[in-house]
Amino acid sequence: MKYVGRIAAVAIVGALSLAACGTDNNGGATSSAAPASSAAGNDNALSGAINAAGSSAQANAIDQWKKDFQAKNPGVSLNYQPSGSGAGVQAFIAGTISLAGSDSALKDDKGEPAAADARCKTGKAINIPMVTGPVAVVYNLPGVEGLQLSPKTLGGIFNSTITKWDDAAIKADNPDAKLPATAIQPFHRAEESGTADNFTKFLKATADWPYEPAKAWPAEAKGQGAKGSDGVASSVKSTEGAISFVELSYAENSQLQKAKVANGSGEFVELTPDSAAKTVEAAEVKGTGNDLKLGIDYATKAAGAYPIVLVTYEITCEKGLAADQVPLVKSFLQYTASDEGQASLKDLGYAPLPATLLTKVRAAVEAIS
Structure with a gap:
């Protein structure tokens, strides 16, 4: 990088x-x-x-x-x-x-x-x-590498209904991981953002997300706001237990941990430029x-396709x-x-x-x- x-x-x-x-x-x-x-x-x-x-x-x-x-x-x-x-x-x-x-x-x-x-x-x-x-789901959880998260679990985390890292839903996605009882600290963009718009479109299409997709983060979902993509990346890097969504370039520049995300077929996929491109190809x-x-299929079932892209x-x-x-x-x-x-x-x-x-x-x- x-x-x-x-x-x-x-x-x-x-x-x-x-x-x-x-x-x-x-x-x-x-x-x-x-x-x-x-x-x-x-x-x-x-x-x-x-x-x-x-x-x-x-x-x-x-x-x-x-x-x-x-x-x-x-x-x-x-x-x-x-x-x-x-x-x-x-x-x-x-x-x-x-x-x-x-x-x-x-x-x-x-x-x-x-x-x-x-x-x-x-x-x-x-x-x-x-x-x-590509939109990375980034987290700060020392000792936990290769975290896997399904859309439904992500919906619960960002709607503040899943509040601990050792929650049963996260354990189900990661049966072999040793998850701490650390409180989850979800971050989102403080201002209107196309990244938030695309991320909430993904949640609406694939998870039990009760809010309409929008550039402005729904206040009911709570969490903490940070200004700009760089602000989100910085907040996650400095906060143990944090999780957020940010573009791959910012995730890599800040050397943040990135979760694998399940696509429509249930396959947990690592985010790379190539895996993201497979989703855009079908747009x-x-x-x-x-x-x-463009209309993007966030529930794509294409093999090896990472589903959260903008x-x-x-x-x-x-x-x-x-x-x-x-x-x-x-x-x-x-x-x-x-x-x-x-x-x-x-x-x-x-x-x-x-x-x-x-x-x-x-x-x-x-x-x-």
Whole structure:
């Protein structure tokens, strides 16, 4: 595992100020009018700034892509604020950024697609999957390695109905383990989070989870909140008896213990990029046209498939970005969807997109104009 520095929180005050003054830059700065067709992530004629924000789950991927893309395009700067998926979507709708990262697609029940389309003015907003982020169930229990947890047991733990590590349900999942009577300390994201949204979708689909999936953690489930993926990882690392859910890259960077999770066939599966990719391969495209919103089967019975995954989307306008932003955003996404851009993900604890999905992603990026 290569350690990747956490993205510095980059201030986007300048972009916000421009927006407040009535500019129609839609989150951008000036750039050269390089043709988008020549901007395949390696066009030194490009210049300007891309202001983006959102998912902290993809922060390590963005950090690597930013470094590599800017090396190829020294006139371009990418400012990404890992403020959380909910904040990123709202900033995009408000027009203060050109690109939002979100661990879940725009939500119909919140009116997000219509609001995002209105922000794009002359086109529609599209969800473009770019990062497969396996979600690790991490725990801090010295002396207990290779913990196995079924979805039903996870539901009880995170709903605070299973409160001790030697509970009968955990023993049933781990018949050969010596489990202590330590109190379970469950952590969750304090702010709205696409990771929480995907994790609760998994629980709703596979466990006795009484709450509706949401970016905001249900207060009734209790537990302790921590800010951002890094905050969750840090809290688990410093708290004996802790358990939480966090993206694989953060779990590995913090050297946390990871549980094996049972899929729909009852097989306890270790989390790896390859085992997570098996679940994404079966995902169904729910969007239309170049909107690639996915439906993931969290109860997959595929052999060797790890069931808790999230796909991070890059949300932007298919048409309707400010003219100076089109070649910049398009060029950056062409790079992230390239063979080189996707290959770098495995070293960061992510999984590259399956080939069939990647073909659709590239077509969606080419449609940006």
